[in-house]
Every structure is written in structure tokens, then in C-alpha cells.
Amino acid sequence: MASASTSSVEKGYIYDVFISFRGKDLRTSFVDHLYHALRKSGIIVFKDDKDIEVGQKIGDELPKAIKDSKFHIVIFSKRYADSYWCLNEFVEILEICQNPEEGTFFPIFYHVKPSEVREQKGPVEKAFAKHSENEAAGRWRAAMAEAATLEGWELDKTGDGHEVQFIEKIVQAISQKPYFANFSINENLVGMMTRVEKLLLSLQVGFDDVRMIGITGLGGVGKTTLASVVFNRIANQFDVKSFVQNVRERSKDPKGLQDMQQRLLTSMFGDQSIDVPSDFEGRSMMQRRMPSIKVLIVLDDVNDSKQLEALAEPSWFRPGSRIIITSRDRQVLVAHGVQSHNIHDVGTLSDEDAIRLLSRYAFKTECPAEGYEELSKKVVKYAAGLPLTIKTLSSSLHGCPVQEWEDGITRLETVPWGDTLKILKISYDALEEDQKEIFLHVACLLKDERKKRAIRILESLGFRAKFGLGVLEKKSLITLRDVTHRCDDCDCDYDDDKKLDMHDHIEEMGMHIVRNLHPVEPQQHKLLWIRDEIEDIIEKDMGTEAIKGIKLLETDLPPAKILHSLRKMSRLCFLQVGWILYYEKSQSYSRRVYEYFTSKYHLPNSLQFLHWKRYPFRYLPKTFHGDKLVEMEMPSSHIHQLWKGGEKKVLPKLRLLDLTGSKLETFDSAGMTPNLEKLVLRGCEKLVEVNISDECLYVKKLDLSNCTALEKVTISNECQNLDKLELGGCISLRELQLHGECPSRLESLYLSDTKLRSLKLGLAANLEVLSVEQCEDLEELVMPVECQKLTALTLCGIKKLRSFNPGRIWKI
Known part of the structure; x- marks a missing residue:
């Protein structure tokens, strides 16, 4: 069958088929199957899904849908006639179909005979009996008698009553009507039927307003095809229409906007003498002339709000006009006033x-x-x-x-x-330079990262990450997908429930851009993520200054060899090393080879983000200063101290330090991390003491949970920005020194399963969560004077508490 996508061009119908039926009888059975069979054949169907109470009148939507449909199927069932709604709807259909050019009517006799409908006998008579005193009954009887004489289908005489065969014959008969014969772009409607229907519903052609509809999505996903299908379907319901293609490309010409304005005006008014001296005067001419006609305009591939300002200001048009805009950039549509519920995202095919x-x-x-x-x-x-x-x-x-x-x-x-690739790259080429860099980092290094973590990483590299990712999302270059689990290897917030994602071809395009400059020289690529290429560079010691980012998730290379090869990568900013199989085969590797390789042991001082899972050495390289380091994550590492011999080096830009599950024994921030914001030492089983000095003015989160050997934690009075302190599971903790008053911004404090004897919280007025569960040695607990924000207080398992001053707890 030829497609229904342009089937309504001649007459301007919105729907191919309108189905009238009694909902309670058939909605979830026969009608549902018929509806989906018609749609699968490329036929656009209107099926009212509302249950109407007896006595209600047909509203505005139904008569309009009836008029906007070419074919009308009325399913006469045993109880069809007991519905006022169905009978009124049926009369409307029959009146429309009196003129064959306006519509065509087909009755379906579903377990009733045509004679029973014509003469209102049997179950039809029983259903009709309730209307005997209704003044419209005579009109309804006459209409049913007439309908039963028309061409239709009878279930009991077709396919031996089998509904599947019956539906196949109905669909075949409808689709072979001459109405569908002259259209041949059926392939364009694959997977688009639902999209076309949603767009038609948003357009609501015939309503007396000016409406702008947006279509967004990836390049090549079918935005133009969708706009074309809808344009052809409704074009004849407007005084004039115009489909303006390639707006983005044509706007590059100095007179591009001016030329498009002139083409719009000449095509709509049929006046080839119209001359537009400039795009400014063109706007004035459109503002004067457009209000006189009801127009349909499609502006295809718009990428700048200036284009819409020159071609389609809503105030220019006569009520009833419709403007459809396709764009890869959702923000362009929003900025021009297109309402979010009228913006349709075109997804990929199933x-x-x-x-x-x-x-x-x-x-x-x-x-x-x-x-x-x-x-x-x-x-x-x-x-x-x-x-x-x-x-x-x-x-x-x-x-x-x-x-x-x-x-x-x-x-x-x-x-x-x-x-x-060429089509997809159009969106990339339109980005600002820093947005291009963000895109390439996501495509090559950060796809599948949680959004908040990706923002942190990109910010550590000096990018305006939130704004840049927002731009990429609006241009359909990235998407966000939901996640529910917490990462094991990084410091992710529990509410970080989105991951960065992108279409496979968009990802491939980004990788191609990086590789294309030096297709056979990976050592000249600025970003490296392919294991074989990275290992080859390391083994052959081919590192260069061109390399700025490395993502090596798995390797069996010796760790010392990796570190040795980094000495030539003096501009390396991003380093992520994952599972090292070589180390797994030799648990004592770091102890045996450290001294031997100490002179070759190297990390570039240019590093801004460093993640190395299971780092096998006891210390950072002696030559590494980390002046530019913003984030350092070394989960499950063998680090005992940051530098050998307890040496301290200032890490002036470090904001996040995560040594989860490491062999760290002590940590003292004094003279080392003045700009630290997060310290994560969770599960460091050898950690005995932690000191957060008074220079850590910006620290917000300390996670020392499950450090089973931890005995003492000291936090300076200057750390007033601290809002979350996690010490749960520190079963040896006997001393928590909050010098001076407790941090005033502290919101969450977890101390379950500790050995604390006394806890005085001073003026922590912002405290929301306090857990001292199973603190069996706790004898004294002094709460803030006012706990207006406290929502969770856990005290179970406390056996020795003698003094408890709760202050004024307003709600728990």
C-alpha cells in the first residue's frame, strides 16, 4: 500500500479513518486490534478514547475530527444503540458522508446482522428500547435503517467469524481505495505514525490562534521528513503555504535572510514583483502583509533565533496560521517563545x-x-x-x-x-571552541560518566562544564539517562541519578574528529582511549607533548613502565588508569620494584585530573609536585603516605582527594591542601589519625566512614563550611575534636558504631541528620540550642548515656 503520509494532500484531511464504537464493549478488544492494524499499514486513525456518560452531547473535538477524516467506520455491536453518544456521533458521520467528496462511510456489523440494524430487531431493538421517548429517536432509527443498506463488513460471514481474518480484510479493503493510489513515499513513514499523530494533535488545525510547533533531534533522525509529511497532510486547509528548506545553510549568505523573506512573500502572494531591499525592511513588509491570510509555513533546519526573528514573528500572522520549525537546537525554539509542550523530540527508530x-x-x-x-x-x-x-x-x-x-x-x-558523518558534524561545527572541547572529552573519555562527576572532571580541566553540557544537550549532541546505583570507585552523590550518553554515531563522529588530524600517528592525538594504541605508545616510549588526555581502563603493562612513559607527556591534563592485570598477578610488585624504578617514576606536573585505580606504589613520585592538580582519585591503592618520608608538598588547586580503601596511615592537611573541598578516605583500614587544619576554609565534606583503625579526628574551628561528616563504622574512634564550636553549616553527622564517650555539638543550627546508633560507650550528648532543621535522630543501641541535652528539637 502507498503511504498515508501524503494521502490527504488532495482534500486536506488530517485523518484517514475515524472509528465510531461503543467503548465499554470493544475498546480493549476488537477496536484496539483494528486500530493497530490500520496504523501498521500507514493509515492515520482517529479513535476517541473517552468514556462519555449517558446524556452528554458531542463536544467540539469529535465533530471536527469527523469532518477531518476521509473514511468513517461505524462498528454496530449489540449495545451500540443504547448509547446517546454513539447515536449522535453516528448521525454526524452520516450527514458528512452524504457528500462523497467530504467523506466515505463503512458500517461493520459485529455479531449483529444488517437486518437487525436496519429494522432495529433482536439485540439492537433491546438496546434501542431505552430511547423510545427521546425526540431524536426517529432521526436515529432512520439513520440506522439507511446505514444498513450501505457497503460494509459482517463479522459472522467473513473468515468464519475469526476476528484476525476479518480485520485483515477490512485493512486491505481500506488501503486499496483510490484515495491512496497516487502516493509513493511509504518508506518515509516507517516508525513515524505516532509522531505524525502527536504533531497533528499539537497543531490543532482549525483553532483560531497562531501556533508555533518545534521539531528537534539529531541530524539525520527524520525531522525534515516528519515536517514534510505533516505539511502535505494539512496544506490545503490554509490560504497559502510555504516550505522553506535549509534555513541554516541559506542564512550563511550575506543576503540569505533577505532572500528567504522575498521568496516567502512572492510565493504566498503570487507577486513576482515584490522586492525586499534588506532583511530589516523585509520584516516590516511581512508584518504588514501576513495578517491578511491564514498561512502554513515550515522553516526547516533553523539554528539561530535571528532567523526566526526575520521570518516568523508570531504577531505577524492571522489567527489560524501555523508555523512548524525544525532545529537541532531546542534552545533556539524556546528563546523564540515556542512552548515546551509544543516542542517534539524525534527519537531514533526501534x-x-x-x-x-x-x-x-x-x-x-x-x-x-x-x-x-x-x-x-x-x-x-x-x-x-x-x-x-x-x-x-x-x-x-x-x-x-x-x-x-x-x-x-x-x-x-x-x-x-x-x-x-558530514551531516552530524554540522552541529559540532556550530559550537564555540570550548564547547567543542567539552564535546570531544565526552565522546572520547566521559561517556557513561555520571553527570555531576563529569561536571567536576571538566571543571578540573578548566571548562565551563554546566553551561557547555547544557548547550550540547539542547543541540541533541548528548542525552542524559537515568541511573539508580552508586559507583564503587568514585565519590558520587546518591542523588546523582543521570549519566552522560550520546548516540553511537555522534560518539563515533567525536572520535573521528580527534583521530582524523593524524590518522596513522596516535601519539599525536590529543586524547587517547584505545587500549592497543595507548599500550603501543607506552611500550615504545613514544609519548609526546600533543597528548592531553589518556583513558586506559584495563592493561597488563607494568605500572612502573606506564609511569616511566609519562615523562614525555609534559602537557598531559587528564589521566585515568583502571584495572592493571600485571599487578593482580603479583601482589608484592610495588614493594619489590619501587626502589629500582624510583629514578624513572614520573607523573606530569601538568595533571589536573588523576584517577588511578589500585595504584600499586606506596607513594606518589618524588618528582611530582601537583601544582595544577584539581582532583585526585586513587581508590583501593597501596598508598601509605602521599610522599615518601612524610614529605609535604602544597597542592594549591586540589579540591577533591579520594583515597578510598587505600593503605594510608595518617592524614594531616596542614601546609598541603588549602583549597580542599572534599576528602574521601572511606574504608582505609590502616588509617589511625586525621587532622583537618585551620587553612582548610573551603572543606565541605569529610567521608572517613568504615576506617576501622581510626582513633582520632581533629577538625579546626576555621572549617565552618563543613556540611557533611561521615564517621560511621569507625569502631576504634574514641576522640572527635571539634576545636571551638561545631561547624555552623553542618547538616549531616554520622557517628554510628564508634567508641565516642562524649559529643557536644554546640551551635550546629543547620543540623538535619544525626546518627549515633550503636555508640555503646556514649555517656554524654549535648545538642545545639535549637534544632529547627533536624529531621532524623538515631539513638538506638546506646546503653551508657547518662546526660542527654536535646536543646529544642522542633521536628524529628
Whole structure:
């Protein structure tokens, strides 16, 4: 069947089929199956999903939907006639269909006979009996008698009463009507039916207002196709219409806006003599002339609000006009006043729809040819739901033997597809330079990172991360997906429930941009993430100043060799090293080789972000000063002290230090971390003492939980910004010294399972959570004078408490 996507161009119908039925009888059974069968064939269906109470009148929506539909199916069931709503709706349909050019009516007799409808006998008579005194009963009877004489379908005489066969015959009969015969872009509607319907509902053609609708999404995802389908469907309901393509590209010309204004005016008013001297005067001309006509305008591929200001100010148009705008940048639409509920995001295709689309282009059928099923799945997997990629690939593979398909798929695994890449790169080229760098870091290094952590990392590298990621999201270059679990290897907040994500081809584009400058010299790439290339550079000692970021999640190289190779990477800012298999084979490796490699042991002083899981050495390199280091994460490391011999070096920019599960024995911030904001030493089983000195004015979070050997914690009175202190599970902790008053901004304090005997919290007026659960030695607890914000106080398991001064606790 040819597509319904443009099936309504001639008459201007919005819907192909309107279904009238009694909801309580059929909504979740026969009608539901018929509805989905019609839609699967590319037919747009209006099906009212409301249950209407007896006595209610047909509202404004239904008569309009009836008029805007070409075909009208009325399903006469045994109880159809007992509904005032159904009968009134039916009369409306029959009146419309008196004129064949306005609509066509088909009755379906569902377990009733045409004669029973025509003469109101049997179950129909029983259902109709309740209307005997209604003044409209005569009109309803006459309408039913007339309907039963028209061409229709009777379930009991079709397919031996089998509903599946019955529905197939109905769909086949509808789709073969001449109405559908002259349209041939069926492939464009694969996976789009729901999108078209939603867009039509948002447009609400016929309502007396000016409405702007936005369509956003990745390049190549089908925004223009969707706009075209809807444009063709409703074009004849407007006085004039215009589809303006490639607005972004045409705007690059110095007179681009002026030229588009002139084309709009000349096409809409049929006056080739119209001359637009400048885009400023063009705006004035459009403002004067547009209010006289009801227009439909599509502005395709808009990327700047200035384009909309020149072509489509809402105040210019006559009520009833509709403007559809496609853009990769959602913010452009929002800035121009398009309401968020009128902005439609076009997502990628499902695997099922992707296979259908590929099959139509590659095999001219609805499913892959025999022998090509698995190959088709591989192509679809590569395309990742992007229609443009599917069309490009499947068209190029049309008519090719299996071997050429296999060769093509092998090539795809290593080389980006050219046409798709060019289209996707348009969004990248429009970014500012720092936004481009953020995008490349996400594509190559930070995809799948939690959003808050990614922001921290990017900020540590000097980027305006929140703003930059916001721009990338609005331009559909990244997306955010929900997560529910906490990371084990990094300091992630529990409420950090979003991860950075992007379409596979967008990711591939970013990687291609980085690699394309030096395709055969990975040592010249600024970002490295491919294990084989990184290991080759390290083994051959080919490090260069060009390298700024390395992500090595797994390797079996000796750790000392990695450190030795870094000496040439003097501009390295980002280093992430994960699982080192070599170390796992030799637990004593760090002790045996440290002295031998001490002269070759190196970390670049240019580092701003450092993450090294299971770092195998006892100390940081002697030559490493860390003047630029902003974040350092070394979970499950063998670090005993930061530098050998207890040496202290100032880390002036360090904001986060995470040594979770390390072998650290003591930590004293004095003279070392003046700008520290977060210290995470969770699970450091050898840690005995922690001192947070008075120079740590900015520290906000201390997580020392489950440090089972920890005996003493000292926090300076100057640390007034501290809002979260976690000491739960420190089963040896006997001394918590809060010099002076307790930090005034402290919100959460966890002290469960400690050996504390006394706790005096002074003026911690912002305290919200206090847990001293199972503190069996606690004898004295003094709360703040006022605890207006306290929402959780856990005291269970305290056996020796003799003195408890709760202050004034307003709510718990």
C-alpha cells in the first residue's frame, strides 16, 4: 500500500479513518486490534478514547475530527444503540458522508446482522428500547435503517467469524481505495505514525490562534521528513503555504535572510514583483502583509533565533496560521517563545522499525531477504536507529551479494560512514571552541560518566562544564539517562541519578574528529582511549607533548613502565588508569620494584585530573609536585603516605582527594591542601589519625566512614563550611575534636558504631541528620540550642548515656 503520509494532500484531511464504537464493549478488544492494524499499514486513525456518560452531547473535538477524516467506520455491536453518544456521533458521520467528496462511510456489523440494524430487531431493538421517548429517536432509527443498506463488513460471514481474518480484510479493503493510489513515499513513514499523530494533535488545525510547533533531534533522525509529511497532510486547509528548506545553510549568505523573506512573500502572494531591499525592511513588509491570510509555513533546519526573528514573528500572522520549525537546537525554539509542550523530540527508530526501513531500501520488501537476516541485524546495530544512516547504508547495499555485505560491515567497524558523518558534524561545527572541547572529552573519555562527576572532571580541566553540557544537550549532541546505583570507585552523590550518553554515531563522529588530524600517528592525538594504541605508545616510549588526555581502563603493562612513559607527556591534563592485570598477578610488585624504578617514576606536573585505580606504589613520585592538580582519585591503592618520608608538598588547586580503601596511615592537611573541598578516605583500614587544619576554609565534606583503625579526628574551628561528616563504622574512634564550636553549616553527622564517650555539638543550627546508633560507650550528648532543621535522630543501641541535652528539637 502507498503511504498515508501524503494521502490527504488532495482534500486536506488530517485523518484517514475515524472509528465510531461503543467503548465499554470493544475498546480493549476488537477496536484496539483494528486500530493497530490500520496504523501498521500507514493509515492515520482517529479513535476517541473517552468514556462519555449517558446524556452528554458531542463536544467540539469529535465533530471536527469527523469532518477531518476521509473514511468513517461505524462498528454496530449489540449495545451500540443504547448509547446517546454513539447515536449522535453516528448521525454526524452520516450527514458528512452524504457528500462523497467530504467523506466515505463503512458500517461493520459485529455479531449483529444488517437486518437487525436496519429494522432495529433482536439485540439492537433491546438496546434501542431505552430511547423510545427521546425526540431524536426517529432521526436515529432512520439513520440506522439507511446505514444498513450501505457497503460494509459482517463479522459472522467473513473468515468464519475469526476476528484476525476479518480485520485483515477490512485493512486491505481500506488501503486499496483510490484515495491512496497516487502516493509513493511509504518508506518515509516507517516508525513515524505516532509522531505524525502527536504533531497533528499539537497543531490543532482549525483553532483560531497562531501556533508555533518545534521539531528537534539529531541530524539525520527524520525531522525534515516528519515536517514534510505533516505539511502535505494539512496544506490545503490554509490560504497559502510555504516550505522553506535549509534555513541554516541559506542564512550563511550575506543576503540569505533577505532572500528567504522575498521568496516567502512572492510565493504566498503570487507577486513576482515584490522586492525586499534588506532583511530589516523585509520584516516590516511581512508584518504588514501576513495578517491578511491564514498561512502554513515550515522553516526547516533553523539554528539561530535571528532567523526566526526575520521570518516568523508570531504577531505577524492571522489567527489560524501555523508555523512548524525544525532545529537541532531546542534552545533556539524556546528563546523564540515556542512552548515546551509544543516542542517534539524525534527519537531514533526501534530495532523492528529499523529492519523494516532497511528492508524497503535494500530489498524492496518489508523484511530482509533469505540469507541476509543476520547481516541486516548487524547493519541496523551499527546504524543505532538513525534513519539517515539506515537509508544510506541499505541503498548502497541494494542488489549486492552476501560477501559484499560482509565486507561493507567490516569496513563500518573501523571507518565512519561519510555522508552521515558530514551531516552530524554540522552541529559540532556550530559550537564555540570550548564547547567543542567539552564535546570531544565526552565522546572520547566521559561517556557513561555520571553527570555531576563529569561536571567536576571538566571543571578540573578548566571548562565551563554546566553551561557547555547544557548547550550540547539542547543541540541533541548528548542525552542524559537515568541511573539508580552508586559507583564503587568514585565519590558520587546518591542523588546523582543521570549519566552522560550520546548516540553511537555522534560518539563515533567525536572520535573521528580527534583521530582524523593524524590518522596513522596516535601519539599525536590529543586524547587517547584505545587500549592497543595507548599500550603501543607506552611500550615504545613514544609519548609526546600533543597528548592531553589518556583513558586506559584495563592493561597488563607494568605500572612502573606506564609511569616511566609519562615523562614525555609534559602537557598531559587528564589521566585515568583502571584495572592493571600485571599487578593482580603479583601482589608484592610495588614493594619489590619501587626502589629500582624510583629514578624513572614520573607523573606530569601538568595533571589536573588523576584517577588511578589500585595504584600499586606506596607513594606518589618524588618528582611530582601537583601544582595544577584539581582532583585526585586513587581508590583501593597501596598508598601509605602521599610522599615518601612524610614529605609535604602544597597542592594549591586540589579540591577533591579520594583515597578510598587505600593503605594510608595518617592524614594531616596542614601546609598541603588549602583549597580542599572534599576528602574521601572511606574504608582505609590502616588509617589511625586525621587532622583537618585551620587553612582548610573551603572543606565541605569529610567521608572517613568504615576506617576501622581510626582513633582520632581533629577538625579546626576555621572549617565552618563543613556540611557533611561521615564517621560511621569507625569502631576504634574514641576522640572527635571539634576545636571551638561545631561547624555552623553542618547538616549531616554520622557517628554510628564508634567508641565516642562524649559529643557536644554546640551551635550546629543547620543540623538535619544525626546518627549515633550503636555508640555503646556514649555517656554524654549535648545538642545545639535549637534544632529547627533536624529531621532524623538515631539513638538506638546506646546503653551508657547518662546526660542527654536535646536543646529544642522542633521536628524529628
